[in-house]
Amino acid sequence: MNFKEFIKTRLQKLANLFPELQIRYAFDTIADIHVVELTPRDLYDNNAELDAEWMKISLDALTEYPNELISFVTDDCTVKIENAELTFNERIGL
DSSP: OOHHHHHHHHHHHHHHHOTTOEEEEEEETTTTEEEEEEEOHHHHHSOHHHHHHHHHHHHHHHHHOTTOOEEEEOTTSSOOOSSOSEEESOOSOO
């Protein structure tokens, strides 16, 4: 399984566990890093179960794909996703 397949599978599972969580993924070619945006921010900041899940994804990625970098952010981060390659639990019109 390549990294894109890995991240798609893992983010889909995360989305299923947290249906209220909006997830956007993109690869930043300038920084050479995979970026995953999790919103809403209050869920990202205040949910220990969510923390454990995204940290496990991050650690598994590091172990299985040591040449790939991944960063989990929320909407107040300076790193922004302009054009998401993957989205899960997207809210339309909000």
